[in-house]
Amino acid sequence: MKKLYALLITLGLFLPLTGSDTLRVGGLFYLDGEYVTVSIVDGMISHIDRFPQPEMGIVGEQAELPEIWIAPGLFDMQINGFGGVDFSAQDIDSLAIKKATRLLWKAGVTSFLPTVITADRENLANSFKLLKTACSDPEINASIPGFHLEGPYISPEKGFRGAHLEKYIRLPDWVEFQGLQETSGKRILMVTVAPEMEGAIPFIRSCAATGVLVSLGHHNGSSDQIRAAADAGATLSTHLGNGCANMINRHNNPIWPQLAEDRLSVTLIADGFHLNREELICFYRMKGVERTILVSDALDLAGLPPGLYTRQERQVLLTPNVVKFPAEDVLAGAASPVSSCVMNMMKFTGCSLSEAIKMASSNPARALGLEDRGSIAPGKRADLILFSLENGKMVIHQTIVAGKVVYE
Numbered sequence: 001m002k003k004l005y006a007l008l009i010t011l012g013l014f015l016p017l018t019g020s021d022t023l024r025v026g027g028l029f030y031l032d033g034e035y036v037t038v039s040i041v042d043g044m045i046s047h048i049d050r051f052p053q054p055e056m057g058i059v060g061e062q063a064e065l066p067e068i069w070i071a072p073g074l075f076d077m078q079i080n081g082f083g084g085v086d087f088s089a090q091d092i093d094s095l096a097i098k099k100a101t102r103l104l105w106k107a108g109v110t111s112f113l114p115t116v117i118t119a120d121r122e123n124l125a126n127s128f129k130l131l132k133t134a135c136s137d138p139e140i141n142a143s144i145p146g147f148h149l150e151g152p153y154i155s156p157e158k159g160f161r162g163a164h165l166e167k168y169i170r171l172p173d174w175v176e177f178q179g180l181q182e183t184s185g186k187r188i189l190m191v192t193v194a195p196e197m198e199g200a201i202p203f204i205r206s207c208a209a210t211g212v213l214v215s216l217g218h219h220n221g222s223s224d225q226i227r228a229a230a231d232a233g234a235t236l237s238t239h240l241g242n243g244c245a246n247m248i249n250r251h252n253n254p255i256w257p258q259l260a261e262d263r264l265s266v267t268l269i270a271d272g273f274h275l276n277r278e279e280l281i282c283f284y285r286m287k288g289v290e291r292t293i294l295v296s297d298a299l300d301l302a303g304l305p306p307g308l309y310t311r312q313e314r315q316v317l318l319t320p321n322v323v324k325f326p327a328e329d330v331l332a333g334a335a336s337p338v339s340s341c342v343m344n345m346m347k348f349t350g351c352s353l354s355e356a357i358k359m360a361s362s363n364p365a366r367a368l369g370l371e372d373r374g375s376i377a378p379g380k381r382a383d384l385i386l387f388s389l390e391n392g393k394m395v396i397h398q399t400i401v402a403g404k405v406v407y408e
């Protein structure tokens, strides 16, 4: 019986419990590779049972079947859009957001922060109003705990501002931010800001005092300014190594002080294009598994078939991994789901599967103070993915959000 049971969980099969709101799922536990079943009652993890590995005979008979892993769902705290849906679109509706959410479930993402970038006040307010309205749908709400405002209080300097439009970049404005926060229904959980902007330090202090996660990004801050930002309550650096000019001073640049500042965790775009192998290794070794977070920073083109598209009157080329301006052959944005970043992190840094998953699930949840998700333990919300590793890819078989199977 135990053999049969082990076989069933090897296959990642669902085992019904009694009652309609209960579910049991099995697979190899992401932390240690042992066989487990996770029992879910009313959307929450009730308990975890461990089993010894099945005998070789059983494994041998099913050798052609991939091993199914079970892990907490991925949490992407920086994503601009997905599957052709742009979260900053001024006409976005619940239908479009649900479409993107479903595609993200398919990609193993159970929580994400739609990221709204630099725009004028009216457009930002409209974006947050539309996103908030969409969150009145319980299915969307389950996967969108809040939003990330990246900008507009960032560096206007070329290179540091990245793809943000200079004309909308402005000084930190606490009154404006409070207005946006009100419009969002107090759902702006994270803001990316440049510490060297006039008024940034009191702005950071005010944000931190209201529980908003402050991340430093698209900036050319000095070591003093970065330290002052951390003193004021900044705890994160947004996509370290990107949102930075190509030519910087080898001694005095914004990257070293952020690496050296222990109070700052970092988010990294580990898509294999935004950072090279050595950058990823160095950043990861400096910050370690606990202070590294993987983000996709994906554009709306992510998840669409490769090809030429038009965005903001410019032609862009979507390759299977990244978006480029074809004429100049330079990066125009990211297009890999965060699951690809998990795999790249393992490939480039040699970290384990459990470490890579932590960086894309537990760490973002913890950074945002969302204690209900990001790990598999009794009492946590049942946000789970069942997946196999095939040819260097994470193949998602099932995704569960708050105990409900949303993709299989």
Ligand SMILES: [Zn+2]
Residues within 6 Å of the ligand: 150, 162, 217, 218, 239, 243
């Ligand atoms: Zn950015």
